[in-house]
Amino acid sequence: MKTIDEILAKYRDRSELIEILSEIQENFGYLSEENMRRIEQVLKIPLVEIYGVATFYASFKLRPAGRHTIKVCKGTACHVKKADTIQNCIEELLNVKDKETTEDGRFTLECVNCIGACAKAPNIMIDEEVFGELTKEKVEKILKDYKA
Amino acid sequence: MKKPTEVIDVEKGASELAGDRVTVGVATCGISAGAAATLSLLQEANLGMLVDPVGCSGACYNEPIVTVRKGGVFSIYSHVTRDAAGRLIECVRECKICDELFTATDLSEMEYYKKQQRLVMENCGIINPLKIEQYAARGGFAGLMEALYLEPKEVVEVVKESRLRGRGGAGFPTGMKWSFVVGKAGKKYVICNADEGDPGAFMNRIMLESDPFKVLEGVMIASYAIGADEAFIYMRLERPLSIKMVRKAISIMEEKGLLGENILGRTGFNLKIKVKRGAGAFVCGEETALMNSIMGQRGYPRPRPPFPAEKGLWDAPTVINNVDTMANVATIMKIGLDRYKKIGTEKSRGTKTVCLTGNIKRPGVIEVPFGITLGEIVYGIGGGTPDGTKLKAVQTGGPAGGCIPARLMDTPLDYETLTEAGAIMGSGGMVVMSDRDCVVDVAKYFMSFTQQESCGKCTPCREGTMRLLEILERLTEGTGTKEDIELARKLAIFVRDSSLCGLGQNAPNPILSTMRYFMDEYLRHVEEKTCPAGVCKSIIVYTITDKCIGCGNCVRVCPAGAISGKPKSKHAIDQVKCVKCGECYRNCAFKAIERNGSKN
Numbered sequence: 001m002k003t004i005d006e007i008l009a010k011y012r013d014r015s016e017l018i019e020i021l022s023e024i025q026e027n028f029g030y031l032s033e034e035n036m037r038r039i040e041q042v043l044k045i046p047l048v049e050i051y052g053v054a055t056f057y058a059s060f061k062l063r064p065a066g067r068h069t070i071k072v073c074k075g076t077a078c079h080v081k082k083a084d085t086i087q088n089c090i091e092e093l094l095n096v097k098d099k100e101t102t103e104d105g106r107f108t109l110e111c112v113n114c115i116g117a118c119a120k121a122p123n124i125m126i127d128e129e130v131f132g133e134l135t136k137e138k139v140e141k142i143l144k145d146y147k148a
Numbered sequence: 149m150k151k152p153t154e155v156i157d158v159e160k161g162a163s164e165l166a167g168d169r170v171t172v173g174v175a176t177c178g179i180s181a182g183a184a185a186t187l188s189l190l191q192e193a194n195l196g197m198l199v200d201p202v203g204c205s206g207a208c209y210n211e212p213i214v215t216v217r218k219g220g221v222f223s224i225y226s227h228v229t230r231d232a233a234g235r236l237i238e239c240v241r242e243c244k245i246c247d248e249l250f251t252a253t254d255l256s257e258m259e260y261y262k263k264q265q266r267l268v269m270e271n272c273g274i275i276n277p278l279k280i281e282q283y284a285a286r287g288g289f290a291g292l293m294e295a296l297y298l299e300p301k302e303v304v305e306v307v308k309e310s311r312l313r314g315r316g317g318a319g320f321p322t323g324m325k326w327s328f329v330v331g332k333a334g335k336k337y338v339i340c341n342a343d344e345g346d347p348g349a350f351m352n353r354i355m356l357e358s359d360p361f362k363v364l365e366g367v368m369i370a371s372y373a374i375g376a377d378e379a380f381i382y383m384r385l386e387r388p389l390s391i392k393m394v395r396k397a398i399s400i401m402e403e404k405g406l407l408g409e410n411i412l413g414r415t416g417f418n419l420k421i422k423v424k425r426g427a428g429a430f431v432c433g434e435e436t437a438l439m440n441s442i443m444g445q446r447g448y449p450r451p452r453p454p455f456p457a458e459k460g461l462w463d464a465p466t467v468i469n470n471v472d473t474m475a476n477v478a479t480i481m482k483i484g485l486d487r488y489k490k491i492g493t494e495k496s497r498g499t500k501t502v503c504l505t506g507n508i509k510r511p512g513v514i515e516v517p518f519g520i521t522l523g524e525i526v527y528g529i530g531g532g533t534p535d536g537t538k539l540k541a542v543q544t545g546g547p548a549g550g551c552i553p554a555r556l557m558d559t560p561l562d563y564e565t566l567t568e569a570g571a572i573m574g575s576g577g578m579v580v581m582s583d584r585d586c587v588v589d590v591a592k593y594f595m596s597f598t599q600q601e602s603c604g605k606c607t608p609c610r611e612g613t614m615r616l617l618e619i620l621e622r623l624t625e626g627t628g629t630k631e632d633i634e635l636a637r638k639l640a641i642f643v644r645d646s647s648l649c650g651l652g653q654n655a656p657n658p659i660l661s662t663m664r665y666f667m668d669e670y671l672r673h674v675e676e677k678t679c680p681a682g683v684c685k686s687i688i689v690y691t692i693t694d695k696c697i698g699c700g701n702c703v704r705v706c707p708a709g710a711i712s713g714k715p716k717s718k719h720a721i722d723q724v725k726c727v728k729c730g731e732c733y734r735n736c737a738f739k740a741i742e743r744n745g746s747k748n
Contacts, residue, residue, distance in 0.1 A: 117180050118347075
């Protein structure tokens with residue numbers, strides 16, 4: 001794992017703020033206040049601007065997330081193919097709601113707009129892997145077998 | 149000036165494509181169907197022939213798709229999952245056709261492709277997306293070459309004359325957009341908008357995962373035409389594979405000297421293409437918001453004028469085009485105006501990639517000439533709705549679009565006609581709705597989408613979408629009134645006319661178009677407090693009538709265990725346990741189950 005200063009050393013320009021925040025999040029799992037303050041010190045970007053950007057975009061997390069993120073697709077095709085049922089099923093199995101993390105820190109649940117695999121609706125994406133044509137049974141099996 | 153063929157080993161690409169070869173489609177939809185496992189099984193099988201990962205041919209319903217060319221015989225196989233791969237491997241070894249998985253000996257034999265015309269997607273699912281040799285062997289970079297023979301101004305004229313219209317949504321003429329920037333002095337930028345955010349649209353993902361060089365070629369032609377030496381591809385975070393493919397494709401082109409300085413020996417043609425990732429904001433598909441995001445700021449839109457052509461990135465003149473538009477530019481330069489002009493209609497020229505999804509037998513990505521009717525797409529290509537259901541409407545254009553009812557399926561696909569019908573072309577998402585989908589629920593779905601994605605800068609959109617959503621929620625929960633419907637209509641028109649950017653201006657379209665064609669369904673939600681499609685669960689009640697003979701079929705199909713009763717006597721539904729899925733209602737052979745008092 002890289003340290004915050006190693007990440008920041010690559011960047012010079014404030015126009016790269018979104019990339020910077022993305023890389024920090026990929027590395028630490030979320031954007032901590034401490035790390036955002038460090039960006040301010042090193043790159044001389046006002047903290048209010050950093051916080052403004054971090055809160056504008058849906059993918060930035062200000063709290064620690066689980067080891068894996070389950071994204072439930074709520075796109076149109078998934079909606080008409082009953083994505084709600086899939087979401088409810090995951091919520092029940094993991095005992096979490098949208099944007100929450102399981103007690104064991106294994107999964108964070110997130111509903112997202114469209115992951116673009118509409119022809120295989122309903123879909124979920126765990127980290128970067130897409131699972132399609134889901135049923136309750138398939139979801140149960142995927143979550144059970146998924147790496148810890 | 150050097151030709152691309154001097155830096156790329158075209159012969160190697162051509163012999164790979166024509167020789168013995170197995171391909172596996174490993175774009176995102178293929179992978180979600182298990183194609184990654186299929187690919188590694190085939191690679192490990194030591195078949196003594198090239199095993200190439202390819203992108204998506206668009207027939208997502210058949211994934212995982214494998215093609216085999218051996219000894220001059222070509223065959224396409226469908227649903228080759230991990231379990232089936234072993235049997236296919238056996239057949240390939242024995243030089244036999246694997247009958248159980250066999251689909252066709254050519255794409256043109258499949259019903260799915262008969263009405264399609266593949267120009268932009270010509271390489272998708274055929275070439276290995278990261279083998280530049282194969283791309284060049286299929287005529288790749290010929291368009292760039294044509295452009296470089298011309299003066300930049302002449303390239304703009306060609307695109308103008310082609311009447312290509314922006315494929316991102318609004319359909320603005322691409323050549324005209326470029327001409328605003330031509331001749332302006334100083335730094336200029338090209339942006340390729342790959343922030344594909346419309347739910348139900350994924351043609352850009354397919355292009356970028358299956359043929360990234362074609363899109364990059366289009367970006368190069370655009371940059372050459374307007375004199376930009378820096379271009380950005382703004383990509384959506386939820387498309388991790390596209391991002392990887394584009395980054396790799398750019399580095400391959402840099403290695404070959406197709407990007408960098410004095411490209412192909414042409415003095416003064418310098419270009420750097422950079423990938424910028426978004427971070428999950430739908431509004432960033434709007435061009436002024438997108439530019440703010442590239443500059444590292446909150447993705448707020450701003451009023452236009454000034455348009456990006458005057459004041460774009462860092463106040464420099466900027467041209468922004470969608471992925472599909474860029475791929476079209478490369479195609480037009482390659483096939484020439486004479487051929488291009490013959491495709492499509494007078495006002496909407498060329499082809500359009502369309503994502504066909506929802507309740508349809510053959511979902512996927514298709515490419516059709518403009519002017520084809522919606523019916524030909526839904527029935528001819530898509531095979532109609534699944535058995536036992538009837539087509540109700542086709543939703544086009546995502547959250548900014550509208551629903552076109554089944555009776556208007558002879559509507560031709562073009563920008564003007566769809567707008568007149570109350571929908572829009574948009575990026576080309578087409579979600580098919582059957583009689584089991586409720587239009588009020590779909591309107592509510594889109595409104596909740598735009599309400600969440602409204603950036604909050606202007607009041608009509610921020611407040612208006614919230615109030616509209618509340619009204620729709622009342623309707624679907626059975627507490628709405630007739631006045632609510634009228635109020636929603638008025639408010640929708642107000643939001644449309646007074647919002648700052650395209651997001652708010654188009655947000656009311658789903659409500660307005662469904663009210664235009666399906667007012668009876670809205671009225672039944674308030675007058676009879678029922679949902680004819682059986683979707684709005686909070687207002688539905690299923691009951692069993694005296695017609696019940698106690699066969700027990702409903703007990704077997706009920707997933708919630710909510711039905712009980714003695715054999716051969718009338719059963720009953722436990723309303724607390726009932727999840728209102730409607731399985732009993734659909735499966736009762738004696739029509740003994742009623743929904744909100746109306747008979748099966």
